[in-house]
Amino acid sequence: MKNHSKKYKQGAASFYIVAFSTLILIVIAMSFASIIISEVTRSSNDDLAQSAYDSALAGIEDAKLAYYNYQRCVDRYEPEGTPSNGDSNITCSEIKYIMENGWNDEVNGCNMVAEILGRTVTEDGVLIQETSTGNDAMQQYYTCVKMQTSLNDIRTTLSSSNPTRVMQANLGDATESLKTIKVSWSSTSNDTKFNFSNFNGNKVSFRTTDSAGVANPPTISVGFIQTGGSFYLDDFNKVDTSKHDDYGNTIYKTNRGAVYLVPTDKVNYANNSNTPDNYIGSCKDPSNKNQPCSNSNYINWITAEQITKSNDHTVKNLPYAVFCPKDPDSDFACSATFQVPQPYGDEGRNEESFMIVLSIPYGQPSTDIAVEFCSDIDGCTTRIAPDGTSTADDIIETKAQIRIDSTGKANDLYRRIEARIETNDIYFPYPQYALELLGGTNSGNLLRKNFGVACEYDFDPTCSE
16 A cells, blocks of 8 residues: 555656646747747738838829829910810819819818829729738728928928038019028937037037037028029129118118027026127017026027128128927927028019028938928017007918828728928039048048138228138
């Protein structure tokens, strides 16, 4: 009996060992199976997401073609019933109506591109492609593509490969009523820290990248080029401050100007008695100088006098400090508004030659910029009428870009894309640098030239050469 009991106990121990080992193996096998299933599911979702994204891109491409048909109708000034000669039998008058009203049409707006191009629309949208591999099937559609032709701003992105951008402001008849321009910018580059270009004391100057690193928000340069109805080339180097309006205010005239804007998060400089001349920030309530400025009552404002001064080689021009509040609800980190001087001469502004020049002097980081054009003189916010009353926003619409909102679908997964398409020539020739040396040991990269400067701020301002 004792031997039998001992063997029984040994058999029970073996049973428990086998049971626990089997359980552990089952858990491990299920874990591996779960990981495999998860990876397969994620791979499938990635494929669907990419396919939905591709479908949305297909909607963008169709929107470009639809806009081409619209532009062809506009340029030809064709009669109301003339066929568009595009991809459908739709007339030019119908295309114009769809393009100019489709964005606000909540019912039929999603099909505006399909209607212009004559695409077949199903309950899922416009079919792009249908594929089948074994038991798996995928259907790709773009479900909603809308275009907006009149926008309140122009947007662009500057980077190390494209640090300068010249944009023609296609303002049409509103060019003459242009008073102010608002520029907003920010950067979400992953290789930079959210580090402001702060300055010490009363000195506002360019920062050195080798010691301080890349600033975010970055320093930017904003300029403009304009002419009157007629001009001479040397007019671009001239300024005129000799005339005054009916209230005795100086009328500033110049055909070009450019300012450098250095971001800072130090707001209280606006109330400092030692505020430097090149600090443009100020409280909106000038009578309340004893109270510090807050984010809500603060504005970065560049006057027409300061802009005109930037084209005057007899004075010292410095970069301007711009206060940038850390506002999570804002689309951009920084913004500044400047008055636009009148063009040099006695004629009005030429709508065909007004351009904005944007650049990032350090060539980094990648920066998103938005430009708004306004006919009010109070910072692109509200216009103050002569009787002192405040009116609604007065923002000039520009047709320099079109906005496309495209949604793509792959089976039951959706992707949405928003794009800006240029309507002007984006390859307008403009030099990025006055002088560029590529470096290296090759003697061909060396510059042997003597340079001289005259008529600058520290020389006799009466000189003519």
